[in-house]
Amino acid sequence: MxxxxxxxxxxxxxxxxxxxxxxxxxxxxxxxxxxxxxxxxxxxxxxxxxxxxxxxxxxxxxxxxxxxxxxxxxxxxxxxxxxxxxxxxxxxxxxxxxxxxxxxxxxxxxxxxxxxxxxxxxxxxxARFGAGVGCDDFLCVFIGTGIGGAIVKNGQILPGFSGNAGEIGHTTIEAHGRICGCGARGHLEAYASRTAITKVILGELRRGRTSVVTDLIPGLDPTDAGVAIKSGVLKKAVKAGDVVVTETVTEAGKYIGLGLASMVNFVNPQRIILGGGVVDSVDLLFESAEYWTRHEALPYAGKMVEIEKAKLGDxxxxxxxxxxxxxxx
Ligand SMILES: [Zn+2]
The missing domain is CATH 3.30.420.40 (ATPase, nucleotide binding domain)
Structure with a gap:
């Protein structure tokens, strides 16, 4: 106390x-x-x-x-x-x-x-001061360089037997898919983290497509594996109607929705709170994730779940x- x-x-x-x-x-x-x-x-x-x-x-x-x-x-x-x-x-x-x-x-x-x-x-x-106030049954998912999550039930975080509960970033959303940082294949984090979004955009640039990202990041080298495209750049590109970024973010949102829909069916939470810099700045990612969560979940659970942005930012x-x-x- x-x-x-x-x-x-x-x-x-x-x-x-x-x-x-x-x-x-x-x-x-x-x-x-x-x-x-x-x-x-x-x-x-x-x-x-x-x-x-x-x-x-x-x-x-x-x-x-x-x-x-x-x-x-x-x-x-x-x-x-x-x-x-x-x-x-x-x-x-x-x-x-x-x-x-x-x-x-x-x-x-x-x-x-x-x-x-x-x-x-x-x-x-x-839970205490942000988007979870008044709700003691929710999932929190944060999207950044990776994707992390936590399950709150009856106001308490569920740690799981070995402390790994809530690791939604490492749930499989594609069989035989991309290799994840953890070594396994097809995990959500390899498709929808900011790191994954960066990789896809750089790949498209290497294939000869054009994007305002190259204007927004002067000197950008698409072959440099160390490049990180920040949330602010993604936001500006979507606002400018950039096709490559809009496509990539929409697809990442779809994968997040697929992962969340499985969680909705399995845990049936009252609320999902989505946070992290990229969710904060890029509305399209949130909208795409919400659409696919409701679309893919069992109809009643998908209709009832409240999907909100985290409120406390950094x-x-x-x-x-x-x-x-x-x-x-
Ligand atoms: Zn993984």
């Missing part, structure tokens, strides 16, 4: 780390601090990024650590929530495993710490992490 006015949330993503001091009664971010992240060779280097954003957020908020209930961290990867361990993440070299993040944070700040995966914290943020994770930290405190 929350005893103090604030808690600290940290959202450790693939490209950035955001820390925030959150007012627990309202979900308002009192102060925030952000740094770029990359892959790290050591647990200490990763922890330093976390300390940096915690310290920065406290200064920005003009709040002392002692005024906070605790510190919550969400990270893209596998965590052992009970023991506060980071088991593995793409941000760390494989030699670093079982990093005791919770114990390290508690030792440094003398505050309770909670470690979760990044989708779970975002789902809790949306802040759902830090707000959720703070909420979780205050609950375990």
């Amino acid at each position: 929350a005893k103090k006015k604030y808690a600290i949330g940290v959202d450790f993503g693939g490209t950035k780390v955001l820390g925030a001091v959150v007012e627990l009664a309202t979900g308002k971010v009192k102060g925030e601090y952000k740094v770029a992240s990359s892959a790290y060779d050591s647990g200490d280097a990763l922890m330093d990024r976390i300390y940096e954003v915690i310290d920065g957020a406290l200064v920005a908020a003009d709040v002392k650590a002692s005024e906070c209930d605790g510190i919550g961290v969400g990270i893209a990867g596998q965590v052992d929530a009970d023991r506060g361990l980071l088991i593995g993440t793409a941000n760390l070299s494989r030699s670093v495993v079982d990093l005791p993040m919770g114990a390290n944070i508690t030792k440094k700040y003398k505050l309770p710490a909670a470690i979760r995966n990044d989708v779970q914290i975002a789902a809790v943020g949306e 802040y759902s994770g830090v707000i959720g992490a703070a909420v979780i930290a205050s609950e375990v405190a």
Whole structure:
């Protein structure tokens, strides 16, 4: 139970780390601090990024650590929530495993710490202060460099037996399909993440089709595997009526809809909350996903399910992490 006015949330993503001091009664971010992240060779280097954003957020908020209930961290990867361990993440070299993040944070700040995966914290943020308010039965799906999801039933996140429940990005939507980052074939993430959308557009450019994307990203090299087409560029291209991007986004939305329709039939949730930068900026993706979800689901379940955009944008994770930290405190 929350005893103090604030808690600290940290959202450790693939490209950035955001820390925030959150007012627990309202979900308002009192102060925030952000740094770029990359892959790290050591647990200490990763922890330093976390300390940096915690310290920065406290200064920005003009709040002392002692005024906070605790510190919550969400990270893209596998965590052992009970023991506060980071088991593995793409941000760390494989030699670093079982990093005791919770114990390290508690030792440094003398505050309770909670470690979760990044989708779970975002789902809790949306549940408490965003698109999940007033609903305790929903699915949260976030589309970014990958696709993550969480299942909320009776107001609680369903972790699953081994902590993997909600991994909608790794459900099969094409037999013998594209190879996914996890190594398997035909998974949703390989068709509808921002990374997948980028790959398809670059492929079309290499085949000689033209797109405003080449004007929007000066010097774009379609053969460069490291290119990431940002959500803002996709938005502008769709608005300009670009055929390649419109086609690609519509198709990605269809695949998301196929995945969601299966979830609707299997879980029969009251609501689906779709979030992530690309959903936020590109309405066409959301519209296509909604259309195909309703079209492919069993008629009554597909008609009844509420499909909404996440409301807290980039802040759902830090707000959720703070909420979780205050609950375990
Ligand atoms: Zn996969």
